[in-house]
Amino acid sequence: MPRAREWCATIPRRFADEDDEGGTNTVGVVSEQEIAYLPATELVAAYRARALSPVEVANAMLRRIDRLNPELTAFVTVTPDLALAQAKAAEDAYARGDAGPLAGVPFSIKDLTPTKGIRTTMGSRINPDWVPDEDAPYVERSYAAGGVMLGKTNTPELGWKGDTANGLVGATHNPWKHGKTAGGSSGGAAAAVAAGLGPMAQGSDGAGSIRIPAAFCGIYGIKPSFGLVPQYPASAVWDLSHLGPLTRTVRDAALCLSVVAGADARDRLSWSSGIDYLAATDGEIGDFKVAWSPAFGGHRVAPDVAAATAKAAESFAALGCEVTEVGAPEIDPWPLLDIMWSTAMAGYFSTLTDGARAVTDPGLAAVAERGSRVSATELAAVLSRRNAYCEQMRRFMLDYDLLLTPTLPITAFTAGRDEPDNPLSNPDMPLNWTPFTYPFDLTGQPAATVPCGFDREGLPIGLQIVGRWKDDVAVLRASAAFEAAHPWGDRRPPVD
Numbered sequence: 001m002p003r004a005r006e007w008c009a010t011i012p013r014r015f016a017d018e019d020d021e022g023g024t025n026t027v028g029v030v031s032e033q034e035i036a037y038l039p040a041t042e043l044v045a046a047y048r049a050r051a052l053s054p055v056e057v058a059n060a061m062l063r064r065i066d067r068l069n070p071e072l073t074a075f076v077t078v079t080p081d082l083a084l085a086q087a088k089a090a091e092d093a094y095a096r097g098d099a100g101p102l103a104g105v106p107f108s109i110k111d112l113t114p115t116k117g118i119r120t121t122m123g124s125r126i127n128p129d130w131v132p133d134e135d136a137p138y139v140e141r142s143y144a145a146g147g148v149m150l151g152k153t154n155t156p157e158l159g160w161k162g163d164t165a166n167g168l169v170g171a172t173h174n175p176w177k178h179g180k181t182a183g184g185s186s187g188g189a190a191a192a193v194a195a196g197l198g199p200m201a202q203g204s205d206g207a208g209s210i211r212i213p214a215a216f217c218g219i220y221g222i223k224p225s226f227g228l229v230p231q232y233p234a235s236a237v238w239d240l241s242h243l244g245p246l247t248r249t250v251r252d253a254a255l256c257l258s259v260v261a262g263a264d265a266r267d268r269l270s271w272s273s274g275i276d277y278l279a280a281t282d283g284e285i286g287d288f289k290v291a292w293s294p295a296f297g298g299h300r301v302a303p304d305v306a307a308a309t310a311k312a313a314e315s316f317a318a319l320g321c322e323v324t325e326v327g328a329p330e331i332d333p334w335p336l337l338d339i340m341w342s343t344a345m346a347g348y349f350s351t352l353t354d355g356a357r358a359v360t361d362p363g364l365a366a367v368a369e370r371g372s373r374v375s376a377t378e379l380a381a382v383l384s385r386r387n388a389y390c391e392q393m394r395r396f397m398l399d400y401d402l403l404l405t406p407t408l409p410i411t412a413f414t415a416g417r418d419e420p421d422n423p424l425s426n427p428d429m430p431l432n433w434t435p436f437t438y439p440f441d442l443t444g445q446p447a448a449t450v451p452c453g454f455d456r457e458g459l460p461i462g463l464q465i466v467g468r469w470k471d472d473v474a475v476l477r478a479s480a481a482f483e484a485a486h487p488w489g490d491r492r493p494p495v496d
Contacts (some may be wrong), residue, residue: 005396010320012440020347033062033496036196039489040105040252041160041278043199047094053092054104058087058148060086069496073172074182074191077119078110078113078151078161086148091305093146101148101259106198110189111152112159113202113243114233115139123155123166125359126352130286131274137264138228138243140200140457145259150198154188156238157361160345161418162434167361171416174217175493183213189246190217195495199248202258204231205484206241207337208437211449215407215462218451218491220479221246222253223469226272226444227256230264233410237344240441242338249448249489250480254281255387255474273470279393280473281480286320288294288401288478297328299435301409302422305461308453309406312463312482316404326403329396333432339382342371355371385410386442393443397468401414407449407462436464447474 010489020290034058038046039430045302046052062080069075083106090104112119114132116139121128135143143149154164154172165171166188172187174180175195182191186203190213193201203210205223223242235241245256254277262272292313295301301309345368358363397403410433413420420433440447446469449462465482467475483489 018310021036032064033196034063037492038199039249039256040102040199040247041249043105044101044103044443045228047099049092050094052142054087054090054148055084057104057402058106060283061150061198063265066099068195068197071173071178072175072495073107073169073193073197074188074195075196076121076154076169076188077151077156079118081146082118082240083148083150086143086146090146090148101143101255102142104148105146105200106148106150107142107202108153108189108192108198108202109139109185109202110204111155112185112204113138115124115152118152121168123157123159123165125170126356128168137232137266138260141260142202147200153186153192155185156456157364158345158348158453159185159206160361160364160367160422161185162208162431163187163417165214167359169252173415174412174459175495176218177412177457178416180214181417183216186246187213190214190219190221193217193246194219194493196492198221201246202243203246204235204241204243205441206235206237207431208340208434209439209461210242210244210246211328211407211437211447212271212434212466215449215460216460217410218460218488218493219248220244220250220253220448220450220483222257222430222444222475222479223440224261224472225446226256227267227269227384228261228273228470228472230262230267230270232264233267234267236348237341237487239399240442240445242441246367250476251281254278254476255365266336271423275470275473277472277476281467282476284320285478285481288316288321288474290316290323291326291400291403292323293326293328293405294405296405296436296439297332299409301406302411302455304408304413304455305406308455309463310355312450312452312454315482315485316478319485321412325398329392331385331392333389333442335434336389336442337384337431337438338381339371339379340386342367343379343455344371344375346374363369390443393439394469401467401471401474403466405464405466407464408434409436411455411457411459412460437484440496443469443484445469446475448475450479451491
């Protein structure tokens with residue numbers, strides 16, 4: 001597809017307007033599919049060029065959701081009245097010349113994140129009709145920037161697993177192959193973006209929940225440095241959780257981060273960088289020192305994934321980087337994450353009534369039960385070892401600007417399953433199938449996934465790009481350089 005300025009020149013202006021002779025311009029014709037896959041940056045350019053109307057784009061997105069969501073189950077709640085009102089406000093703002101950076105851009109919010117006046121189920125049957133009376137900071141900032149809210153996307157209960165299925169609406173399906181998982185826990189967000197149901201979606205990531213679904217669905221996802229995007233209310237899993245965008249292009253993610261990043265008084269751990277991430281995305285990476293770890297921690301990787309990610313890592317040398325193959329830190333992060341997650345869930349469960357526990361996802365209940373058997377002394381020891389792991393990774397990264405790994409050792413498995421049924425699984429380590437993502441929730445480092453190929457079934461494969469803590473610019477810049485060298489934007493799943 002031509003880029004914005006070229007594409008805008010190929011169609012008549014979309015707003016009714018007087019021409020030089022006092023007549024009215026003819027409204028051009030753009031297909032729903034063309035609109036659906038335009039990046040946010042190109043939508044904004046088209047709005048500014050008066051080549052598209054935010055209202056018509058919102059209507060196109062809503063029609064598309066109505067048509068495709070019954071098969072995908074990406075959205076739990078759709079908000080057409082709000083979307084159209086915000087789209088009209090954006091259209092008026094463009095006419096006045098004071099449009100915000102996301103004016104008219106459709107986006108969605110994960111159903112774990114509170115939205116004032118909009119049902120927020122958290123994927124749970126405990127309180128499925130909860131309507132918050134306050135927006136999360138991410139939502140407030142997206143609204144203030146002129147974004148158009150399409151609705152809430154599906155999540156497993158409390159975001160507890162790497163597949164998006166729950167007892168309320170069922171499983172989210174991968175747009176590349178129905179019956180395969182979209183990943184989790186931001187699976188609804190990833191499926192929506194991949195299927196052209198909005199160019200931007202908000203996700204959260206406490207063990208890989210942005211990067212897992214983004215990799216499975218063949219899109220871009222970034223977990224920013226911990227604290228860069230404020231989180232309120234606080235996550236049930238403490239400082240493991242990060243908020244960030246899922247998009248089809250790197251520049252869209254950078255645009256979103258420029259809007260939602262920055263300290264908020266309600267999150268005492270949040271901080272501001274003052275960086276325009278969209279502008280900072282441009283730049284050379286030829287002087288970067290890059291560590292490539294094909295099996296970070298010695299984990300098994302499926303052959304198709306190993307081949308695709310190795311080829312992708314090699315391309316960084318072609319971009320001028322100094323690439324060195326490395327192993328992994330000595331400390332095993334799995335026991336740390338397992339105890340932190342399970343005790344957090346045990347704490348949550350301790351507040352529930354017997355009736356609420358009875359309708360909880362059995363897999364989540366088992367995690368909480370395991371956590372309830374951990375003593376305070378054991379948890380304190382784990383938190384101390386976590387600090388040691390973070391320091392070990394900090395020292396490791398002193399020698400490198402970036403670390404590359406496969407995002408996942410496998411491709412998408414059967415939708416609705418808690419764990420994949422494949423030879424890489426290990427019953428003693430439930431997250432064995434995603435060993436490359438959760439280490440960086442423990443350390444708080446920025447980590448992104450870029451599409452880098454497909455397996456023999458036509459399912460997407462992702463390469464993970466990890467940076468030093470607070471060096472989100474390096475991750476975005478490297479992601480953009482890889483995207484420019486190996487563009488993926490024209491690849492579309494077979495949903496139309």
